[in-house]
Amino acid sequence: MHVVICGGGAIGASTAYYLSRRDVAVTVVERTGIACAASGKSGGFLARQWSDGLPGEELARRSFDLHAELAAELGGDAWGYRRLxxxxxxxxxxxxxxxxxxxxxxxxxxxxxxxxxxxPGNTAQVHPGLYTRAMMQAAETHGAVLRLARVTGLARDRNRVTGVQIEGGDVIQADAVVIAMGPWSILAAMWLPLPAIFxxxxxxxxxxxxxxxxxxxxxxxxxxxxxxxxxxxxxxxxxxxxxxxxxxxxxxxxxxxxxxxxxxxxxxxxxxxxxxxxxxxxxxxxxxxxxxxxxARDGVPVIGDIPGVENAYVATGHSVWGILNAPATGEAMAELITENRASRIDLEPFRPNRLPPLDPARLRRAVQGA
Ligand SMILES: Cc1cc2nc3c(=O)[nH]c(=O)nc-3n(C[C@H](O)[C@H](O)[C@H](O)COP(=O)(O)OP(=O)(O)OC[C@H]3O[C@@H](n4cnc5c(N)ncnc54)[C@H](O)[C@@H]3O)c2cc1C
Missing domain, CATH: 3.30.9.10 (D-Amino Acid Oxidase, subunit A, domain 2)
Incomplete structure (x- = not known):
């Protein structure tokens, strides 16, 4: 199985890591550089319980624990993991x-x-850029590949995604594609039924x-x-x-x-x-x-498979908690892609089709006019 992940931020790199640990072949297609955007310029603060009572409660708690696990397993000193x-x-x-x-x-x-x-029992921090690069490197040691290129579209066979188009016209064949381009994930609504991401x-x-x-x-x-x-x-x-x-x-x-x-x-x-x-x-x-x-419009992350389109997945919209929630999102995506379901967290609150999809034609016109 070959999975192409569009976007090399904390979400894309963490998904690459958890997929590669399952012996899945992974290519991360990143336009500018790993952690070049919010994942390299954010606070990196982690709180276990601050999402309690909200749709993100389970995700945050699981992810806080996974940050500790990753730091212990892979040497979190390298990305500034510590309790606070x-x-x-x-x-x-x-x-x-x-x-x-x-x-x-x-x-x-x-x-x-x-x-x-x-x-220190329930708040911690990482250097987000170092964390993201460390996840990509760890994925690479399990065989993942980083390709610096701009994703320009998807290759499809009817309602099945078969690959990712990159600038210049090449297509990278894929058995599954994950959209993890942070706020630029909105561009993928030209290719897939996706809600607005701001x-x-x-x-x-x-x-x-x-x-x-x-x-x-x-x-x-x-x-x-x-x-x-x-x-x-x-x-x-x-x-x-x-x-x-x-x-x-x-x-x-x-x-x-x-x-x-x-x-x-x-x-x-x-x-x-x-x-x-x-x-x-x-x-x-x-x-x-x-x-x-x-x-996303309701402030809740958008994580899951895209209804009506085979082999297409999305993981974005993490707002102020994208670094905290990156490991559990990556773990859940790896389970979803390889086993059809996430076992550690319930992805129901994050379903992409809980929100209306954007009109691709209108979006295309807006992008052309920008
Ligand atoms: C000021 C600030 C402080 C924050 N502090 C915290 C914090 O303390 N704790 C916390 O948990 N979260 C925090 N966050 C939130 C967190 O930074 C984000 O939620 C997270 O970084 C989003 O990660 P991402 O991987 O989804 O997106 P991004 O980091 O935006 O990565 C998306 C990647 O996709 C790439 N891309 C875009 N278009 C294309 C294309 N066409 N082809 C290929 N690649 C493409 C981009 O180059 C980029 O590298 C903060 C955010 C901000 C703005």
Whole structure:
């Protein structure tokens, strides 16, 4: 059996890993580079229980446990896996009140830490780009192949998918095809009955803070120009600290390589960081970046086989939890493709046809006009 996975983000690479462990021949077709998009530029924060009571509960719990398992089996130090204490608080950059509650020494006096919202038992982190590349490498050691090319369509025999078309006209034959192109999965709605997947832009900074910042994540509320921002701060074991928290309204560019940060959003995030932490105020910034997270209309991931089309699968729309949920999504996809059912999680809440499919002709016109 040969499976072609379209997209080399965390979801595609994790699916490649779990399929290759089952001795399935896998080709990952990636347009730009492994983890070039959100999977290389996101926070990498993992929470076991924060999806409880939501459709993603089982997926998140299973995936949190699989992250620990992968780290133990494959050497998670290589991708910065570690358990964390996680705090919530609020900042008032104008009134420098004395810190109350918890003592989080690397945050400024203007930040009040009110709550411990996660412990090393239920919150953790990875460096998402290193995790994604490690999954692809592990898949390659089991025989998977990475092909750098742009997917432009699918080869079909009536209602059966037989391969993937790439730029230049070549077709890579496949017994099954997985669409895992993050927000660009929407393009596959020109070829398959798929619901809309949107891209929401987020900006982030990476600081060189050294190793003195402990394994403590912080989720803050920060009043700024009449709105409340929600920055998330993740010190990493490699001596960097990642901060995100400013979203943008810009449309998704067709080419993942064309995603650029907006200067004003980056400047605003820099000011925020300098206010909430003296460590960040004095640390060099090593990355100013933006990426788009994939999200379906109802905010729930889209995972499963595509009804009415044989050999076609999709795994996308993971929104703010794509790194957390990558291993369990990959495991479930591998089971679904090889055994026709996922045994560890119920994929019912994620059925692609719970949402109406896009009109391919309209989408084609919109893409041609873009
Ligand atoms: C600011 C921010 C912070 C985040 N923080 C966290 C966090 O702390 N924890 C967490 O769990 N999640 C977090 N997320 C969410 C997470 O990053 C995403 O859900 C996840 O990375 C999506 O992975 P993916 O593989 O579906 O898509 P992507 O990472 O977007 O990968 C899709 C891949 O498909 C490729 N592609 C596109 N078109 C084509 C084509 N035509 N042919 C071939 N390849 C193609 C792209 O080049 C890309 O590599 C965050 C997201 C953002 C924006």
């Amino acid at each position: 204490t996680t705090y919530a608080g609020h900042a008032d950059p104008w009134e420098h009140s004395h810190r109350k509650g918890y003592d989080v020494a690397w945050l400024s006096d203007g930040v009040t830490v009110t709550q411990e919202i996660g412990s 891209g929401l832009k987020g900006h982030s900074l990476v600081f060189d803070t050294g190793t003195s910042v402990p394994a403590e994540a912080a989720f803050l509320e920060y009043p700024d120009s009449g709105e409340t921002l929600s920055p998330e701060l993740f010190p990493r074991p490699d001596g960097t600290t990642y901060v995100c928290g400013i979203s943008g309204e810009e449309p998704l560019p067709l080419d993942p390589a064309a995603v650029m940060p907006d200067e004003k959003s980056i400047a605003r995030l820099e000011r925020l960081c300098a206010n909430v932490s003296p460590v960040l105020a004095s640390a060099p910034i090593v990355a100013r970046q933006a990426c788009f997270r994939p999200i």
